[in-house]
Amino acid sequence: HLSDDEGWRVQIPGLPELTDVGARRCHDLSETRCLLPQLGSGPDNQSGGGYLTRADYIDLVRYAQAHFIEVIPEFDMPAHARAAVVSMEARYRKLMAAGQPQAANEYRLLDPQDQSNTLSVQFYDRRTYLNPCVPGSQRFVAKLVSEVAAMHREAGQPLQTWHFGGDEAKNILLGGGFQDLKGTDPGKGKVDLAKQDKPWGRSPACQALVSSGQIKSVDDLPLRFARQASGIVAGQGIATMGAWQDGVHGAAGASDFATAHTLVTEWDTLYWGAAQSASDLANKGFKTVLAMPDYLYFDFPYELNPREHGYYWASRDTDSYKVFSFAPDNLAQNAEVMPDRQGKPFAVTSAAAPARFAGMQGQAWSEIVRTDAEFEQRVYPRMLALAERAWHKAAWERPYQAGETYQLGVTHLVDKAALNADWQQFAAVLGWREAPKLEKAGVRYRLPMPAVQPGSGPYAVATEWPGARLQYSTDGRSWQTYQPGRQVQANYWRGVSQDGSRVGRAETVSGQ
Template identity: 40%
Template sequence: MKNPLVISLLSLALLSACNTETDTTSSQPAINMAVIDQGALDTFANSLQVEFELVTNVADGQCDKAKHDGLCYQGRLNFTAQEDFYYKDWAIYFSLINPVQTFAAGEFTIAHVNGDLHKISLSKSFSGFRKGETKSLDFRADFWSLAETDLIPNYILAVDETSPVANQGEWQARVIASTRTQVDPETGIEISPFVKEYTEVREQFKRTDTDQTQWATAEVLFARNSAMPASNHQLQTAVIPTPTSVEVIDTEPVVDLSDGIDLKFNQVNKASVAAALQRLDSLGVKLSASGIPVMLQLNEHAGSVEGAYQLDIIDRKITITAANEAGIFYGLQTLAGLIRVTDLTLPAVQIQDQPYYDFRGMFVDVSRNFHSQQFLYDLIDQMAAYKLNKLHLHLADDEGWRLEIPGLEELTEIGSKRCFDLREQTCLLPQLGAGVDPTSPVNGYFTVEQYKQILKYAGERHIQVIPSLDMPGHSRAAIVSMKRRFDKYMGAGDTEKAQQYLLHDPKDTTVYSSVQYYNDNTINACMDSSYAFIAKVMDEVKAMHAEAGYPLTRYHIGADETAGAWVDSPKCQAFIAGNDKLEKAEDLVGYFIERVAQILAERDIEVAGWSDGISHTNPDNMPDVVQANAWGVLSWQGHKSAHQLVNRGWEVVVSSPDVMYFDFPYEADPKEHGYYWASRHTNSEKIFSFMPDNLPAHAEYWLDREDNPYQADDTVQKDEQGNIIHQPMLKGKRFIGIQGQLWSENTRSDDLSEYKIFPRLLALAERAWHSPEWALPYDHNGQIYDRDSHKISQQQHQQRRQQWSNFAATLANKEFAKLELADIHYRIPTAGGKIENGRLQINSAFPGLPLQYRTAESDWLDYTAPVEVTDAEIWVRAKAMTSERAGRALKVK
């Protein structure tokens, strides 16, 4: 450690005399610059004020016309010093989701390091900071910035590794304090105070001049909420997800569960329903010999669909009948769904129910930013409560490897951590604003024992865990880890062991950039050591599943986004030359996936992958069972790849980003968290309104990412040679299910993860379990859909709106209180509000939530009816049902 120096003004002057750079460009007098020391670096990191300012999203002549059709935005970083600071040989490292194209000449320069990591260096004209002085750095970066959460926190101040002083002792990099995130005390959600607020002007809010997106202001939300019909269903019989049929028996008395339930298990294994009973207990329904009799019955004739059940509440007793224990479990969850936490009475009903889709999934990325075991437990509990049955667990990507693999310790010793180590000897680069602390919550991994615990926890709740360790792209964490393994064994003189699991060709000079701007994140497809690594990992993961009692039967290899790799790899050039089935490097993607699928098949594991990568394979070389996650954007004709894969006979899980990506914003507002490359607003109503069986038909009532109408063509299409390049789904083909996705690039906490998942997960469960009558059946003859095709009737549109209104009322008046009891940090919606004739009106997308308002001078006041207001500044918000947490406040204009 380099000791901090306390330098007096005299000694500073003497030191500066020996280490000076003359400022030849500044209008200020030349100032002698001192070499940075640890003490000065620490002080500056704690005091420097950093501000990001979005200048404009309008592309101009200074954008790089060779990239992205010349699209770029202009940003400005403002640096304000609190004290005089005349030091050189330092740099700032920061993450930016889109790389910088150009920057304005001046006292700083910017260089792209790798991925999202950038470096700000001092130019020769840098003249130091006077107290209170602000210096600015203008730059242009790819595409747009439409959300304040684009700006990634935790800028790092460090000694410039290119300076002579870098090798003089050990330096400690520091996070610049002003760039740390904070937690909003009302919403409990992360905010970034260093980002200057975006405004509603076109230059900051919209992509293009044709962008029709509306800012989700209080007034816009009020109008949208007001257009919804009032709920017209009986809350007492409402259940999420909606059962297949519910018959209310008005002649029978209600059943009161206040004294508990007297459960008769009969042949049912108690362990198979224990989790459902725990949930009932948490809602106030206890097991008691004096309680209402509840009979569990297994009957092989009760239904052929896994999870089907019948629930009868008749004559002051309850009977649940199913062909399997999953059905019994879901019947108990429906019992929990019928009750309210403030009212444990149940109506007399007969419910016949079964799931619409076999695959009802939720994907969670714990790789980009790690999330805790308790978070997964809480998520699994809620998945089970709402009858989801597949947890797609994303355990490795470029930014982190999150699963202990015995025998490959480097994967977690190196690959599970991000910190400031530019040579990556102890950790990965600090991508995604990870900061300098390798023990921070964004870092971490699951041990073998913890992973087995997660498998058991999920399995006991009838949820299958489908692990994913992305490859061959998105594999930088593994590649860097195996480089360090190579170095270790080469240093020990063991060449064979060093090369055993090597994932890159050291002589590969290919220049490429992945979707996330990495130049070194793709496993080499031409090396046997790559496949030895995969086989080793698969054997270890399979063993964990076996030991947990839940065998590994399906594994998701990722297989997406391999951008131009291997072209100049000598090993691949030789491999292609010796293989008559391969002509060019691009053919290696299909080869890799086919070979990995074979490795899995040899271990009795089914293969799954994302649609873009797995579509490159030859179906004849793939196993009989293949799962493909279709993630084409619907407004970009995403239905085509989904239909193509279904027609191959593969099991297709609909994962459309414009509706199924929960890392996207709920509403079009720059303060909403999330990426937005496919949609600016993905709220619960949109998910509820999804028709997964008929993807192209959404063009009739949805818009593209700029809120413009689009057309979806699902007819037979041919190229100039007469070859069919698209055709509708063949008769008899259908999707096996749907899956919600939470990618976590900018989701740095468990609370924020829950905020993004809930309440959207309940709408996902509704669409996965129940097919509504308003959904337009798929037309296997093919159709063209747009705003004028009118295949969906006005009656169906009205049914959809009415059922959403009923669903929203159930969420607000039944389910939110249950989420709060489970300590789920769900999103409380932004409220709608308007002032008309001096009277304030407030509403919510979820009728029944408490509403409040305040003026510039008042505390928050409860709202129950329109109120006279005279203050020019009025704010509105919604509250949680049973806690003090609130939704984000909006100003009524």
């Protein structure tokens, strides 16, 4: 994921502004020299700045090729493109000042007359979307694909898949959850929805396409641009274009696109209908990759605890067991094992025809991650559970059967005893074998928290995995190692790595 609103992360020959401006943060309100600081990162590029040089990227791809890994670059567009848009505006101003108007407009990504009043999901204005109606946008895509494909050829791994992005090209205020200021209930509504626009709603360049009959409305623009991008990708000899499910919304099927294959990353939650939508996409010929946020987004907290960092819009707690319990080939089954984000049961019926999915994918969005250590804690050990489910179908995963309904606490179709026995075996391997290997490799995985029964004590304490080490304290300052099976009277508990070099956060026993 090499571009987003908050930064551009790889050097592109001929477009130095992408990294000179889009990969840096400073206090420059004109955003000619840099992007403004995002999400409290500060202006000094110590958190949130930087990029891969062309040589860095080639080395990375070459290393991946030597380890049998395919690199799939993603450059998100037309939304989540603020870093690119701002960078190309800086380029425009520089070249106009130099008296080169043709060059200035070559890769400009905005319609300068667009006055659309929009707010993106990340709370940015209209500059978060590149404008698909101006010629600079297609030239930009062509330049980008050409340069990245050349890097892959030089690295010895010809580019097979280009991920277009395509997600969240919308005005969040026009979606669910926002009520009109002029609504019937005087106690609700703070937004005048009549003054809100869809992306590109007031762009003269886009309105010209509507007037000429090339599109019915601006709603058609994201899919139209995705099709145009697929033509550019196919023209470079790349067999597959990928997109998030939003990017193909409205398409009849994979044949709508110019590439031989179209890969779609499905990111609905199961309680929002992911089982149905994923099956629909697969049965329309898309190579569908499962990326359900309630199971596979690793920027969410491991546990429901106010001291546990992470977003919570799709899941308030996603521990390794939850990832391990995911049944990818029978998505409805998961509704019998885990609740929704509010801890409430929901029902899913296997209504669609059986579908074959291309794979599954874990995400670790880094916009609120400050350090490498924090990133590794988000990813490990959940990634090991993801790998287990991606590579091995367990006996407790039920065969898909249309018409079956699953709901936690209501149906009893899943062999949960077999699931838990399988987890115990996996957890033992994780605790006794894989965790020490991760430590030896310098990977700072998340240390499991102790499970302490509330009450007055003394306590016999459990851990998430066998072999995990714990420490306890009576004063929160001096710590002793817990010996499994012992009962201890102590107020403070924390996890510790097997080599003793790292400790987890300390928690106090409830009621102490």
